[in-house]
Amino acid sequence: xxxxxxxxxxxxxxxxxxxxxxxxxxxxxxxxxxxxxxxxxxxxxxxxxxxxxxxxxxxxxxxxxxxxxxxxxxxxxxxxxxxxxxxxxxxxxxxxxxxxxxxxxxxxxxxxxxxxxxxxxxxxxxxxxxxxxxxxxxxxxxxxxxxxx
Amino acid sequence: xxxxxxxxxxxxxxxxxxxxxxxxxxxxxxxxxxxxxxxxxxxxxxxxxxxxxxxxxxxxxxxxxxxxxxxxxxxxxxxxxxxxxxxxxxxxxxxxxxxxxxxxxxxxxxxxxxxxxxxxxxxxxxxxxxxxxxxxxxxxxxxxxxxxx
DNA sequence: CATCTTGTTGAAAATGAAAATCATTTTTGT
DNA sequence: ACAAAAATGATTTTCATTTTCAACAAGATG
Numbered sequence: 321x322x323x324x325x326x327x328x329x330x331x332x333x334x335x336x337x338x339x340x341x342x343x344x345x346x347x348x349x350x351x352x353x354x355x356x357x358x359x360x361x362x363x364x365x366x367x368x369x370x371x372x373x374x375x376x377x378x379x380x381x382x383x384x385x386x387x388x389x390x391x392x393x394x395x396x397x398x399x400x401x402x403x404x405x406x407x408x409x410x411x412x413x414x415x416x417x418x419x420x421x422x423x424x425x426x427x428x429x430x431x432x433x434x435x436x437x438x439x440x441x442x443x444x445x446x447x448x449x450x451x452x453x454x455x456x457x458x459x460x461x462x463x464x465x466x467x468x469x
Numbered sequence: 470x471x472x473x474x475x476x477x478x479x480x481x482x483x484x485x486x487x488x489x490x491x492x493x494x495x496x497x498x499x500x501x502x503x504x505x506x507x508x509x510x511x512x513x514x515x516x517x518x519x520x521x522x523x524x525x526x527x528x529x530x531x532x533x534x535x536x537x538x539x540x541x542x543x544x545x546x547x548x549x550x551x552x553x554x555x556x557x558x559x560x561x562x563x564x565x566x567x568x569x570x571x572x573x574x575x576x577x578x579x580x581x582x583x584x585x586x587x588x589x590x591x592x593x594x595x596x597x598x599x600x601x602x603x604x605x606x607x608x609x610x611x612x613x614x615x616x617x618x
Numbered sequence: 619c620a621t622c623t624t625g626t627t628g629a630a631a632a633t634g635a636a637a638a639t640c641a642t643t644t645t646t647g648t
Numbered sequence: 649a650c651a652a653a654a655a656t657g658a659t660t661t662t663c664a665t666t667t668t669c670a671a672c673a674a675g676a677t678g
Binding site: 341373398 | 656
Binding site: 449 | 545572574576578591598599600604606609
Protein backbone atom coordinates (compact mmCIF):
# COMPACT_ATOMS: atom_id res chain seq x y z
CA UNK A 321 0.00 0.00 0.00
CA UNK A 322 3.02 2.23 0.43
CA UNK A 323 3.42 2.59 -3.30
CA UNK A 324 -0.12 3.75 -3.79
CA UNK A 325 0.22 6.24 -1.02
CA UNK A 326 3.47 7.65 -2.23
CA UNK A 327 1.98 8.04 -5.70
CA UNK A 328 -1.04 9.77 -4.21
CA UNK A 329 1.27 12.00 -2.25
CA UNK A 330 3.15 12.91 -5.41
CA UNK A 331 -0.08 13.65 -7.22
CA UNK A 332 -1.32 15.81 -4.38
CA UNK A 333 1.85 17.81 -4.14
CA UNK A 334 1.75 18.57 -7.83
CA UNK A 335 -1.90 19.49 -8.06
CA UNK A 336 -2.73 16.29 -9.92
CA UNK A 337 -5.68 14.08 -9.29
CA UNK A 338 -5.99 10.51 -8.11
CA UNK A 339 -8.15 8.78 -10.68
CA UNK A 340 -9.43 5.26 -11.05
CA UNK A 341 -7.35 4.79 -14.20
CA UNK A 342 -4.13 5.86 -12.52
CA UNK A 343 -4.82 3.43 -9.72
CA UNK A 344 -5.50 0.59 -12.15
CA UNK A 345 -2.36 1.38 -14.10
CA UNK A 346 -0.23 1.60 -10.97
CA UNK A 347 -1.59 -1.75 -9.76
CA UNK A 348 -0.92 -3.38 -13.09
CA UNK A 349 2.55 -1.89 -13.20
CA UNK A 350 3.37 -3.16 -9.73
CA UNK A 351 2.02 -6.66 -10.24
CA UNK A 352 3.39 -7.19 -13.73
CA UNK A 353 6.98 -8.24 -14.23
CA UNK A 354 9.59 -5.55 -14.55
CA UNK A 355 11.01 -3.99 -17.69
CA UNK A 356 7.79 -3.75 -19.61
CA UNK A 357 6.95 -1.44 -22.44
CA UNK A 358 3.91 0.81 -22.67
CA UNK A 359 2.49 -1.55 -25.26
CA UNK A 360 2.90 -4.59 -23.02
CA UNK A 361 1.36 -2.93 -20.00
CA UNK A 362 -1.44 -1.54 -22.14
CA UNK A 363 -2.32 -5.00 -23.39
CA UNK A 364 -2.26 -6.47 -19.89
CA UNK A 365 -4.54 -3.75 -18.59
CA UNK A 366 -6.92 -4.07 -21.50
CA UNK A 367 -7.75 -7.63 -20.52
CA UNK A 368 -9.54 -6.50 -17.39
CA UNK A 369 -10.11 -2.82 -18.20
CA UNK A 370 -11.05 -2.41 -21.84
CA UNK A 371 -11.96 1.20 -21.24
CA UNK A 372 -8.47 2.47 -20.52
CA UNK A 373 -6.74 4.08 -23.48
CA UNK A 374 -3.19 3.79 -24.69
CA UNK A 375 -2.59 7.48 -24.15
CA UNK A 376 -3.52 7.21 -20.50
CA UNK A 377 -1.17 4.29 -19.94
CA UNK A 378 1.58 6.23 -21.69
CA UNK A 379 0.98 9.36 -19.63
CA UNK A 380 0.69 7.49 -16.37
CA UNK A 381 3.95 5.64 -16.93
CA UNK A 382 5.63 8.96 -17.55
CA UNK A 383 4.07 10.26 -14.37
CA UNK A 384 5.32 7.25 -12.43
CA UNK A 385 8.78 7.91 -13.78
CA UNK A 386 8.60 11.56 -12.78
CA UNK A 387 7.41 10.64 -9.32
CA UNK A 388 10.34 8.29 -8.92
CA UNK A 389 8.25 5.13 -8.61
CA UNK A 390 9.30 3.90 -12.02
CA UNK A 391 12.50 4.20 -13.99
CA UNK A 392 12.71 4.45 -17.73
CA UNK A 393 15.06 2.13 -19.52
CA UNK A 394 16.04 2.04 -23.15
CA UNK A 395 17.38 -1.25 -24.37
CA UNK A 396 18.08 -1.92 -27.99
CA UNK A 397 14.61 -2.76 -29.29
CA UNK A 398 13.21 0.71 -29.76
CA UNK A 399 10.72 0.43 -26.93
CA UNK A 400 10.90 2.52 -23.80
CA UNK A 401 10.62 0.18 -20.85
CA UNK A 402 9.72 0.89 -17.26
CA UNK A 403 10.84 -0.84 -14.11
CA UNK A 404 9.92 -0.40 -10.50
CA UNK A 405 12.55 1.82 -8.92
CA UNK A 406 11.05 2.75 -5.56
CA UNK A 407 13.52 2.35 -2.76
CA UNK A 408 16.12 0.28 -4.55
CA UNK A 409 19.46 1.75 -5.37
CA UNK A 410 20.95 1.96 -8.83
CA UNK A 411 21.52 -1.26 -10.69
CA UNK A 412 22.65 -2.35 -14.12
CA UNK A 413 21.55 -5.11 -16.48
CA UNK A 414 22.66 -8.36 -17.97
CA UNK A 415 20.60 -9.09 -21.07
CA UNK A 416 20.44 -12.42 -22.84
CA UNK A 417 20.55 -11.89 -26.58
CA UNK A 418 18.87 -15.24 -27.20
CA UNK A 419 15.90 -15.39 -24.86
CA UNK A 420 15.69 -11.75 -23.79
CA UNK A 421 15.98 -12.46 -20.07
CA UNK A 422 17.04 -9.41 -18.12
CA UNK A 423 19.00 -9.81 -14.90
CA UNK A 424 19.72 -6.90 -12.60
CA UNK A 425 22.98 -6.52 -10.75
CA UNK A 426 24.87 -4.05 -8.62
CA UNK A 427 28.61 -3.70 -8.47
CA UNK A 428 30.18 -1.06 -6.27
CA UNK A 429 33.58 -1.77 -7.75
CA UNK A 430 32.44 -0.81 -11.22
CA UNK A 431 30.79 2.30 -9.86
CA UNK A 432 33.96 3.32 -8.12
CA UNK A 433 36.01 2.89 -11.28
CA UNK A 434 33.46 4.95 -13.17
CA UNK A 435 33.93 7.76 -10.69
CA UNK A 436 37.66 7.58 -11.26
CA UNK A 437 37.26 7.72 -15.03
CA UNK A 438 34.89 10.67 -14.75
CA UNK A 439 37.18 12.52 -12.39
CA UNK A 440 40.10 11.99 -14.73
CA UNK A 441 38.13 13.87 -17.42
CA UNK A 442 36.80 16.53 -15.09
CA UNK A 443 33.27 15.13 -15.30
CA UNK A 444 30.69 15.11 -12.56
CA UNK A 445 28.46 12.08 -13.01
CA UNK A 446 24.71 12.53 -13.06
CA UNK A 447 23.79 9.03 -14.05
CA UNK A 448 25.06 6.10 -15.99
CA UNK A 449 23.94 3.09 -17.88
CA UNK A 450 25.69 -0.22 -18.14
CA UNK A 451 24.25 -3.06 -20.16
CA UNK A 452 26.02 -6.31 -20.72
CA UNK A 453 24.72 -8.39 -23.61
CA UNK A 454 25.46 -12.06 -23.93
CA UNK A 455 24.11 -15.56 -23.53
CA UNK A 456 22.57 -16.66 -20.27
CA UNK A 457 23.38 -19.96 -18.62
CA UNK A 458 20.18 -21.56 -19.89
CA UNK A 459 20.75 -20.59 -23.48
CA UNK A 460 24.36 -21.75 -23.35
CA UNK A 461 23.17 -25.20 -22.29
CA UNK A 462 20.65 -25.31 -25.11
CA UNK A 463 23.32 -24.33 -27.57
CA UNK A 464 25.56 -27.18 -26.44
CA UNK A 465 22.73 -29.66 -26.79
CA UNK A 466 22.03 -28.41 -30.28
CA UNK A 467 25.64 -28.86 -31.27
CA UNK A 468 25.69 -32.33 -29.75
CA UNK A 469 22.90 -33.54 -32.02
CA UNK B 470 43.06 4.08 -48.81
CA UNK B 471 42.77 0.90 -46.78
CA UNK B 472 39.27 1.81 -45.68
CA UNK B 473 38.03 2.24 -49.22
CA UNK B 474 39.54 -1.03 -50.26
CA UNK B 475 38.15 -2.97 -47.38
CA UNK B 476 34.72 -1.53 -48.11
CA UNK B 477 35.09 -2.49 -51.78
CA UNK B 478 36.13 -5.93 -50.72
CA UNK B 479 33.07 -6.25 -48.53
CA UNK B 480 30.83 -5.08 -51.35
CA UNK B 481 32.38 -7.50 -53.79
CA UNK B 482 32.07 -10.46 -51.47
CA UNK B 483 28.40 -9.74 -50.97
CA UNK B 484 27.49 -9.16 -54.59
CA UNK B 485 27.05 -5.45 -54.03
CA UNK B 486 28.30 -2.70 -56.27
CA UNK B 487 30.80 0.07 -55.71
CA UNK B 488 28.99 3.24 -56.64
CA UNK B 489 29.97 6.87 -56.69
CA UNK B 490 27.51 7.62 -53.90
CA UNK B 491 28.91 4.96 -51.62
CA UNK B 492 32.38 6.31 -52.16
CA UNK B 493 31.30 9.86 -51.42
CA UNK B 494 29.48 8.77 -48.28
CA UNK B 495 32.40 6.70 -47.05
CA UNK B 496 34.76 9.64 -47.60
CA UNK B 497 32.46 12.00 -45.76
CA UNK B 498 32.04 9.52 -42.94
CA UNK B 499 35.78 9.08 -42.55
CA UNK B 500 36.64 12.76 -42.65
CA UNK B 501 33.79 13.96 -40.45
CA UNK B 502 34.02 13.80 -36.69
CA UNK B 503 32.84 10.69 -34.93
CA UNK B 504 29.46 9.95 -33.39
CA UNK B 505 27.39 11.56 -36.08
CA UNK B 506 23.82 10.83 -36.92
CA UNK B 507 22.46 10.06 -40.36
CA UNK B 508 20.94 13.51 -40.43
CA UNK B 509 24.24 15.20 -39.62
CA UNK B 510 26.20 13.27 -42.20
CA UNK B 511 23.47 13.83 -44.75
CA UNK B 512 23.66 17.57 -44.28
CA UNK B 513 27.45 17.57 -44.54
CA UNK B 514 27.34 15.58 -47.76
CA UNK B 515 24.60 17.75 -49.23
CA UNK B 516 26.88 20.77 -49.18
CA UNK B 517 29.08 19.34 -51.89
CA UNK B 518 26.80 16.66 -53.30
CA UNK B 519 23.23 17.92 -53.48
CA UNK B 520 22.21 14.91 -55.52
CA UNK B 521 22.66 12.32 -52.79
CA UNK B 522 19.48 11.35 -50.99
CA UNK B 523 18.80 10.74 -47.34
CA UNK B 524 17.84 7.14 -47.97
CA UNK B 525 21.17 6.45 -49.62
CA UNK B 526 23.11 7.92 -46.73
CA UNK B 527 21.01 5.86 -44.36
CA UNK B 528 21.50 2.65 -46.35
CA UNK B 529 25.22 3.23 -46.74
CA UNK B 530 25.72 3.83 -43.04
CA UNK B 531 23.94 0.58 -42.36
CA UNK B 532 26.20 -1.10 -44.87
CA UNK B 533 29.26 0.38 -43.23
CA UNK B 534 28.05 -0.96 -39.92
CA UNK B 535 27.48 -4.41 -41.39
CA UNK B 536 30.89 -4.39 -42.97
CA UNK B 537 32.46 -3.56 -39.64
CA UNK B 538 33.84 -0.18 -40.70
CA UNK B 539 31.32 1.71 -38.61
CA UNK B 540 29.68 0.99 -35.28
CA UNK B 541 26.17 2.01 -34.35
CA UNK B 542 25.63 3.81 -31.09
CA UNK B 543 22.43 4.79 -29.39
CA UNK B 544 22.67 7.60 -26.93
CA UNK B 545 19.66 9.19 -25.36
CA UNK B 546 18.63 11.65 -28.03
CA UNK B 547 16.65 9.39 -30.31
CA UNK B 548 19.22 9.46 -33.10
CA UNK B 549 21.27 6.49 -34.18
CA UNK B 550 24.88 7.56 -34.36
CA UNK B 551 27.81 6.01 -36.17
CA UNK B 552 31.45 6.01 -35.29
CA UNK B 553 34.48 4.67 -37.07
CA UNK B 554 35.20 1.26 -35.57
CA UNK B 555 37.93 -0.11 -37.84
CA UNK B 556 40.91 -1.35 -35.92
CA UNK B 557 40.23 0.26 -32.56
CA UNK B 558 39.30 -1.85 -29.60
CA UNK B 559 36.15 -1.45 -27.56
CA UNK B 560 35.61 1.79 -25.72
CA UNK B 561 32.88 3.45 -23.71
CA UNK B 562 31.55 6.99 -23.50
CA UNK B 563 31.32 9.98 -21.23
CA UNK B 564 28.51 12.25 -22.40
CA UNK B 565 27.95 15.81 -21.25
CA UNK B 566 24.26 16.42 -20.65
CA UNK B 567 24.72 20.15 -21.14
CA UNK B 568 26.74 20.59 -24.31
CA UNK B 569 26.52 17.09 -25.76
CA UNK B 570 30.26 16.52 -25.92
CA UNK B 571 31.14 12.86 -26.17
CA UNK B 572 34.42 11.57 -24.80
CA UNK B 573 35.65 8.04 -25.38
CA UNK B 574 37.47 6.05 -22.77
CA UNK B 575 38.74 2.58 -22.08
CA UNK B 576 39.04 0.98 -18.69
CA UNK B 577 40.34 -2.55 -18.38
CA UNK B 578 39.43 -2.62 -14.70
CA UNK B 579 35.77 -2.07 -15.47
CA UNK B 580 35.87 -4.69 -18.19
CA UNK B 581 37.39 -7.18 -15.81
CA UNK B 582 34.71 -6.57 -13.21
CA UNK B 583 32.08 -6.99 -15.88
CA UNK B 584 33.48 -10.38 -16.71
CA UNK B 585 33.27 -11.31 -13.05
CA UNK B 586 29.66 -10.20 -12.81
CA UNK B 587 28.76 -12.10 -15.96
CA UNK B 588 30.53 -15.24 -14.78
CA UNK B 589 28.70 -15.07 -11.47
CA UNK B 590 25.42 -15.27 -13.39
CA UNK B 591 26.61 -17.89 -15.85
CA UNK B 592 26.64 -15.40 -18.70
CA UNK B 593 29.04 -15.30 -21.60
CA UNK B 594 29.48 -11.70 -22.72
CA UNK B 595 29.00 -10.82 -26.37
CA UNK B 596 29.17 -7.08 -26.02
CA UNK B 597 28.43 -4.33 -23.59
CA UNK B 598 27.59 -0.71 -23.43
CA UNK B 599 28.60 1.73 -20.75
CA UNK B 600 27.58 5.34 -20.91
CA UNK B 601 28.28 7.84 -18.17
CA UNK B 602 26.18 10.99 -18.29
CA UNK B 603 27.16 14.11 -16.44
CA UNK B 604 28.64 17.58 -16.76
CA UNK B 605 31.94 18.09 -18.48
CA UNK B 606 34.67 20.29 -17.03
CA UNK B 607 33.80 23.17 -19.34
CA UNK B 608 30.12 23.20 -18.46
CA UNK B 609 30.90 22.97 -14.76
CA UNK B 610 32.96 26.14 -15.03
CA UNK B 611 30.19 27.94 -16.88
CA UNK B 612 27.72 26.91 -14.22
CA UNK B 613 29.91 28.37 -11.48
CA UNK B 614 30.22 31.64 -13.36
CA UNK B 615 26.48 31.82 -13.78
CA UNK B 616 25.96 31.33 -10.05
CA UNK B 617 28.56 33.98 -9.24
CA UNK B 618 26.64 36.66 -11.12
C1' DC C 619 32.05 -1.77 -77.60
C1' DA C 620 27.13 -3.06 -77.08
C1' DT C 621 24.12 -5.54 -74.41
C1' DC C 622 22.19 -7.67 -70.54
C1' DT C 623 21.52 -8.62 -65.81
C1' DT C 624 21.33 -7.13 -61.43
C1' DG C 625 21.96 -3.92 -57.86
C1' DT C 626 21.34 1.05 -56.72
C1' DT C 627 19.37 5.46 -56.50
C1' DG C 628 16.34 9.22 -54.93
C1' DA C 629 11.77 10.94 -54.20
C1' DA C 630 8.00 9.88 -52.04
C1' DA C 631 5.20 7.19 -49.21
C1' DA C 632 4.85 3.97 -45.25
C1' DT C 633 5.91 2.61 -40.80
C1' DG C 634 5.95 2.70 -35.84
C1' DA C 635 6.68 4.60 -31.30
C1' DA C 636 6.00 8.64 -28.77
C1' DA C 637 3.67 12.82 -27.95
C1' DA C 638 0.10 16.27 -28.64
C1' DT C 639 -4.79 17.62 -29.42
C1' DC C 640 -9.40 18.36 -28.02
C1' DA C 641 -14.18 17.56 -26.78
C1' DT C 642 -16.02 15.19 -23.04
C1' DT C 643 -15.89 13.39 -18.44
C1' DT C 644 -14.25 13.11 -13.70
C1' DT C 645 -12.27 14.75 -9.48
C1' DT C 646 -11.80 17.96 -5.74
C1' DG C 647 -12.53 21.99 -2.81
C1' DT C 648 -16.19 24.87 -1.26
C1' DA D 649 -24.21 19.72 -5.17
C1' DC D 650 -21.49 23.17 -7.91
C1' DA D 651 -17.87 25.25 -10.28
C1' DA D 652 -13.09 25.10 -11.53
C1' DA D 653 -9.40 22.44 -12.86
C1' DA D 654 -7.48 18.36 -14.46
C1' DA D 655 -7.88 13.72 -16.78
C1' DT D 656 -9.53 10.76 -20.23
C1' DG D 657 -9.44 8.32 -24.65
C1' DA D 658 -9.87 8.43 -29.60
C1' DT D 659 -7.55 10.44 -32.87
C1' DT D 660 -3.99 13.05 -35.00
C1' DT D 661 0.62 14.66 -35.35
C1' DT D 662 5.43 14.28 -35.14
C1' DC D 663 9.72 12.52 -36.25
C1' DA D 664 13.29 9.14 -37.24
C1' DT D 665 13.62 5.31 -39.84
C1' DT D 666 12.52 2.08 -43.46
C1' DT D 667 10.37 0.56 -47.68
C1' DT D 668 8.70 1.13 -52.37
C1' DC D 669 9.26 1.70 -57.17
C1' DA D 670 10.48 3.49 -61.62
C1' DA D 671 14.61 5.18 -63.62
C1' DC D 672 19.50 4.50 -63.69
C1' DA D 673 24.36 2.68 -63.29
C1' DA D 674 27.80 -0.98 -62.53
C1' DG D 675 29.89 -5.05 -63.90
C1' DA D 676 29.81 -9.29 -66.60
C1' DT D 677 29.46 -11.33 -71.03
C1' DG D 678 29.49 -11.87 -76.01
